[in-house]
Amino acid sequence: MPELPEVEVTRRGFADRIAGARIEAIRVGKPLRWALSVDPGLLVGRTVRGVRRRGKYLLVDLDLGLLLLHLGMSGSLRFDASLPAAGAHDHFDLVTSQGTLRLNDPRRFGAVVYVEDEASPLAGKLLGGLGMEPLGDSFDFEAFHAGLRRRRAPVKQVLLAGDVVVGVGNIYASEALFLAGIRPTLAASRISRPRALRLHGAIREILARAVDRGGSTLRDFSNVDGQSGYFQLEATVYGRAGEPCRICATPIRQLRQGQRSTYFCPMCQKS
DNA sequence: CCCGACACCTGCCGGC
DNA sequence: TGCCGGCAGGTGTCGG
Incomplete structure (x- = not known):
């Protein structure tokens, strides 16, 4: 949640x-x-x-x-x-x-x-091992790019690991990679500088928007007053396997990475 | 050092 | 209807 x-x-x-x-x-x-x-x-x-x-x-x-x-x-x-x-x-x-x-x-x-x-x-x-905070001024792009460059693991798993940037969980990792047009299986070290810049911006945008909307309610998230959020209303790829991409109508694909589900559009996220 | 697999625990859903 | 397998938003630990 x-x-x-x-x-x-x-x-x-x-x-x-x-x-x-x-x-x-x-x-x-x-x-x-x-x-x-x-x-x-x-x-x-x-x-x-x-x-x-x-x-x-x-x-x-x-x-x-x-x-x-x-x-x-x-x-x-x-x-x-x-x-x-x-x-x-x-x-x-x-x-x-x-x-x-x-x-x-x-x-x-x-x-x-x-x-x-x-x-x-x-x-x-x-x-101690936590990475940069993605919201606010401390999310430095150069440090983010450097963090990606030294990792051979798939970018999705590097985001989830939380030692480069914190707070990106399984839903928002898929969402941010879709927004940035990057395939989740791409080795983090192989992401070009311009694409890393897009990912940096996408992470900030996705998380900030979700905070504004009051969080996700895929299953049962509710705030401290018991009210649910409604980010799921605009999930672009997460949980949408087989459904048409909202941009190009290609069926969304699902795969497993490190025991977790990943969702992406094979057209919009070519590499 | 980096990486992937596993562990923890309960509830829910779909299929037979 | 009941049972069973698989899945669920996280992350510390361990072995290779």
């Missing part, structure tokens, strides 16, 4: 509302991908300073330490003054003076991890 746009939409939905709140209680459900790594009781009484995003991680800054939050494949957050009793897939509640932040995650690939600071070994393991 959550790629960068969904995570960012989620962040914007509760960052201002939770800032300044005092942690009253924490409820932990079934195990997530990693243990919280702190006695929840120790966090009671601390203050939430704000919420940042790095790649697909949310960083909830406290007056002492921070929580790293990841939504995995199926996670979503709600934030409300009052929430119903925890359901089977509600695995983490952060109860604060300004509302409860709740993680619902059926597959439990997500995580909530406490670290003392971003320089800690655990934070370093999770955040």
Whole structure:
């Protein structure tokens, strides 16, 4: 469910509302991908300073330490003054003076991890290898092109790996490559400078547009207020195998790359 | 160092 | 209707 746009939409939905709140209680459900790594009781009484995003991680800054939050494949957050009793897939509640932040995650690939600071070994393991942020000013084209040039793997998989640029998941990788007219199987190292420039722009455009639209709802994404996004209404290739390309009407093709589905138009993405 | 395969877990869908 | 295989938006780890 959550790629960068969904995570960012989620962040914007509760960052201002939770800032300044005092942690009253924490409820932990079934195990997530990693243990919280702190006695929840120790966090009671601390203050939430704000919420940042790095790649697909949310960083909830406290007056002492921070929580790293990841939504995995199926996670979503709600934030409300009052929430119903925890359901089977509600695995983490952060109860604060300004509302409860709740993680619902059926597959439990997500995580909530406490670290003392971003320089800690655990934070370093999770955040240390992340690539450039695609939105904002830090997404440098020269560095992006250099990152592509040193990789022989298919460009789709380099985008997904997240060590060159973060936030591009399986949906938006296909979408961005379509917009840039690049075949997903092309070795990243073989992408020409002009085409890398198009891809750089396409990534920014696709992600920014999805954030504006409120994220994707291919299956079940909803924002912190429980409303769904509607980017899927304009997916050009993702999930459209066999359907006509919106540009040239050629049937969209699907293939497997690294255990993931990729979609592309064989005409519009010749190489 | 780079790469691909695998692992984690639950739900849903299509086919028989 | 029921069961089974395959698939799903992520990413750390491991072996080659």
